[in-house]
């Protein structure tokens with residue numbers, strides 16, 4: 001039951017931009033979905049969200065993989081705009097609360113950065129440069145998660161709670177778009193080969209070489225022979241940890257060519 005409820009909630013959150021829908025309309029779930037979309041969504045981590053968000057947007061029939069990816073990106077971008085206005089409302093209504101003001105200011109900045117990266121994904125990435133597109137979209141997702149991490153500590157109003165839920169849904173949509181870009185980068189237009197995403201968080205480290213040689217191979221865990229130099233964690237008090245990625249990056253030595261400086265970001269910071 002709980003999972004059905006949270007799915008309805010997510011569906012509602014992710015679709016409220018483009019359509020008027022709610023959980024009491026089971027027909028929304030049953031509407032026939034284009035097979036191209038279902039196939040492309042197999043590349044994503046949140047497949048149900050992927051299919052439902054795409055089925056309800058104005059996606060033309062017989063879309064090519066690139067068109068499907070563009071739709072996924074624009075759905076994520078549309079949701080992000082709502083997140084940005086919600087975060088501004090938090091800022092406007094938090095004048096008496098220094099901590100919440102600080103978190104909201106950080107969010108205004110990080111979500112703006114996130115929006116900029118999403119724009120770059122289409123302008124400077126797809127269709128020609130899929131590696132760039134991946135980098136921009138990953139950065140967009142990271143910025144959304146940084147904002148979520150900030151709000152977690154000041155979640156004492158219902159507006160903050162609502163913003164977090166909405167932003168969490170946006171992050172799922174962003175993650176989905178990113179996963180499709182990765183599959184497109186690795187497998188191209190052959191969506192039948194697109195499979196569930198494997199990220200660094202799963203221990204996926206892409207191997208150089210052609211798809212035929214290596215495939216999208218899963219190799220478990222943090223590479224065993226890497227030694228962590230510094231760690232980043234939410235609370236920062238876990239032995240030698242830094243609270244922000246920037247602080248950790250600042251500790252990296254200059255001019256040490258050839259040495260790998262390993263910054264390990266703890267899971268609860270990334271969230272996905």
Ligand SMILES: *[C@@H]1O[C@H](CO)[C@@H](O)[C@H](O)[C@H]1NC(C)=O
Pocket residue numbers: 098099
């Ligand atoms: C603000 O955060 C600090 C720790 O970062 C905490 O000690 C303080 O109690 C918080 N203030 C409020 C009003 O929550």
Ligand SMILES: *[C@@H]1O[C@H](CO)[C@@H](O)[C@H](O)[C@H]1NC(C)=O
Pocket residue numbers: 009158161162165
């Ligand atoms: C937080 O938001 C979620 C989703 O909007 C809602 O289901 C939940 O009841 C809210 N919790 C509080 C304490 O407001």
Ligand SMILES: *[C@@H]1O[C@H](CO)[C@@H](O)[C@H](O)[C@H]1NC(C)=O
Pocket residue numbers: 155156161164165
């Ligand atoms: C925010 O806080 C409320 C009340 O403590 C809690 O029920 C809710 O789960 C929190 N929301 C998020 C998104 O963590």
Ligand SMILES: *[C@@H]1O[C@H](CO)[C@@H](O)[C@H](O)[C@H]1NC(C)=O
Pocket residue numbers: 006010046049164165168169172
């Ligand atoms: C965030 O979204 C994920 C996937 O959509 C979901 O499983 C999770 O319960 C959500 N978390 C919160 C706090 O809403």
Ligand SMILES: *[C@@H]1O[C@H](CO)[C@@H](O)[C@H](O)[C@H]1NC(C)=O
Pocket residue numbers: 064188189
């Ligand atoms: C995928 O197909 C489109 C035409 O629909 C083409 O422009 C593009 O180059 C193809 N992508 C790859 C990676 O082959």
Ligand SMILES: *[C@@H]1O[C@H](CO)[C@@H](O)[C@H](O)[C@H]1NC(C)=O
Pocket residue numbers: 225226
């Ligand atoms: C770690 O292992 C990989 C192969 O598994 C190897 O290429 C690399 O040189 C090793 N790095 C160190 C620092 O030993």
